[in-house]
Amino acid sequence: MPSETTDKNTLPTRTTTGRTVQNDEAMLSVRGLKKVYQTDGGPIEAVRNLTFDLRAGELACLVGPSGSGKTTLLKCISGLMAPTEGQVLLDGVEVSGPPKKMAVVFQEYGRSLFPWMRVRENVELPLKNQRVPKDERDRLVNEALEAVGLSHVPKSYPWQLSGGMQQRVAIARAVAYQPEVLLMDEPFAAVDAQTRADLEDLIRTVWKKLGITVLFVTHDIDESVYLGERVIILSSSPTVIQEDLVIDLPAERDQLNTRSLPRFTELRHHVYEQIQLAKAGHRPAAAAK
Amino acid sequence: MDKTKKARRRPTKQLLGIAGIIGFLLTWEAIPWVGIVDARFLPPASEVTLALVRDFGLAAFWLAVGETMLAWFIGLALAVLAATLLGFIIGSSAFLRGFTNSTVEFLRPIPSVALIPLAVLLFGVKMESSLMLIMYASFWQVFIQVLYGVADVDNVAMNTAKSYGLGQFARIRHVVFPTTLPYLMTGVRLAASVALILAITAELVIGSPGLGREIALAQSGGAISGMYALVLATGLIGVLVNLAMRFVERKTLSWHSSVRAEVIV
Numbered sequence A: 001m002p003s004e005t006t007d008k009n010t011l012p013t014r015t016t017t018g019r020t021v022q023n024d025e026a027m028l029s030v031r032g033l034k035k036v037y038q039t040d041g042g043p044i045e046a047v048r049n050l051t052f053d054l055r056a057g058e059l060a061c062l063v064g065p066s067g068s069g070k071t072t073l074l075k076c077i078s079g080l081m082a083p084t085e086g087q088v089l090l091d092g093v094e095v096s097g098p099p100k101k102m103a104v105v106f107q108e109y110g111r112s113l114f115p116w117m118r119v120r121e122n123v124e125l126p127l128k129n130q131r132v133p134k135d136e137r138d139r140l141v142n143e144a145l146e147a148v149g150l151s152h153v154p155k156s157y158p159w160q161l162s163g164g165m166q167q168r169v170a171i172a173r174a175v176a177y178q179p180e181v182l183l184m185d186e187p188f189a190a191v192d193a194q195t196r197a198d199l200e201d202l203i204r205t206v207w208k209k210l211g212i213t214v215l216f217v218t219h220d221i222d223e224s225v226y227l228g229e230r231v232i233i234l235s236s237s238p239t240v241i242q243e244d245l246v247i248d249l250p251a252e253r254d255q256l257n258t259r260s261l262p263r264f265t266e267l268r269h270h271v272y273e274q275i276q277l278a279k280a281g282h283r284p285a286a287a288a289k
Numbered sequence B: 001m002d003k004t005k006k007a008r009r010r011p012t013k014q015l016l017g018i019a020g021i022i023g024f025l026l027t028w029e030a031i032p033w034v035g036i037v038d039a040r041f042l043p044p045a046s047e048v049t050l051a052l053v054r055d056f057g058l059a060a061f062w063l064a065v066g067e068t069m070l071a072w073f074i075g076l077a078l079a080v081l082a083a084t085l086l087g088f089i090i091g092s093s094a095f096l097r098g099f100t101n102s103t104v105e106f107l108r109p110i111p112s113v114a115l116i117p118l119a120v121l122l123f124g125v126k127m128e129s130s131l132m133l134i135m136y137a138s139f140w141q142v143f144i145q146v147l148y149g150v151a152d153v154d155n156v157a158m159n160t161a162k163s164y165g166l167g168q169f170a171r172i173r174h175v176v177f178p179t180t181l182p183y184l185m186t187g188v189r190l191a192a193s194v195a196l197i198l199a200i201t202a203e204l205v206i207g208s209p210g211l212g213r214e215i216a217l218a219q220s221g222g223a224i225s226g227m228y229a230l231v232l233a234t235g236l237i238g239v240l241v242n243l244a245m246r247f248v249e250r251k252t253l254s255w256h257s258s259v260r261a262e263v264i265v
């Protein structure tokens, strides 16, 4: 095993491989991940070969064209689906089912909330299931609802809320669960620009406060640069890593100033270019076989 | 905002309904009067209503009602229990669904009344015969609905539950069961009506104790208005059963869109 890691480490960064780190530093490791869906119409290769690591406490964004396998990747990482080849390691242990210290915010947030439960019950359910004592549970739920600005609607049903509010409930549920790793799949795709900006800042606040590792999937280039410390760009299908880019913006970010920095524009430009290349079918040298 | 509109509409709707019933009773009253049908075979509505009111004062009448409703309740409850349990087990497994599908499609259309001879052979003229018919008929109503419900579980909701570490049992309790509940309720409501029909049928044909047997007895004893009164009583019970079921449905499914729609729209 160690020899393989060393092998991967010697590969140049801008190839099919994302950034990897020493084994003990990595919180989450994706190694040679490949996923082929078997369908009636024949096999569909959604993801060809992905390798990258996330260090503990890192906030990385994953961008890629629609259909490039972002959701597929998250499902493999969260143990909901077995990869066809390769593996996912969480804290050095191979993921074979949904890991306890991981929370996922799904793309289809409306369907991921349970309509038969009130907002509070939705947020509380995972904690109840973990048998967290009532006092602590109440505290966690209250804090989470407070954090997403929804402490005034605990008794509403999800379907009585707006889309943005529903998404915030889903985020509150993930936050209250106190995961070590948080996966988010295009969580803000359906909310208006203002709410979106607020939620972006919320994610960064929560991330800093809890010191969790976050993998944030988005197709919005500005969002990926604004949020991440690192942006992993996927190629179009069959998917490999197009580029693994460090975002060297100041740690303190705010919507107005950060977005008007010259460096922000440069990075944004760069990511945009790479995505266009990916869409046009250009592939990194090592994957062109 | 629709409340005022609704409030205005409801009394007129109710008035119309009451007017309809009065119209029906008047027509019924008139038919034997005019002589379209002999009064011996169709006594006027007033006479039947009177007989029904007299029945209300008789212990024997209430005993018969009690027997019918007991068979109805036990049969329905057992059928619902069995159908829910089997529905969940079979519905959750693609293998079992495929394995049982053709058998179910074959057994389901068999009319319960076709089993009357068998029931008599097995249990004779006792409540068990009624129970067997009631259970057979109601079982399929609920079973099929539960299968639909289990199949309707949302993939994303299921994945959410899995990713938050809910085990098999917790997932059934918090995801599969609530999803299936509206279907189950529909099944139970349909089964409740069917069970009543079968309860009366069994008593009529087999002669197990209850309202159905009283109807047959009244007929053979020449108490024609008494017979009609009992028929009316079964109709009333049917209406009450349906109302009660709708009430329960509304209470348990306050979150569900089929109930919700009436509140919001």
Ligand SMILES: Nc1ncnc2c1ncn2[C@@H]1O[C@H](COP(=O)(O)OP(=O)(O)OP(=O)(O)O)[C@@H](O)[C@H]1O
Residues within 6 Å of the ligand: A037, A038, A039, A044, A045, A046, A064, A065, A066, A067, A068, A069, A070, A071, A072, A073, A107, A219, A237
């Ligand atoms: N259950 C499935 N069965 C078969 N093919 C699938 C399945 N799920 C996804 N795919 C295919 O895999 C590829 C990647 O899909 P995926 O949903 O992972 O993309 P995505 O990057 O999340 O896209 P988007 O940005 O639109 O959400 C697509 O070509 C899709 O058709």
Ligand SMILES: [Mg+2]
Residues within 6 Å of the ligand: A070, A071, A072, A107, A185
């Ligand atoms: Mg997706």
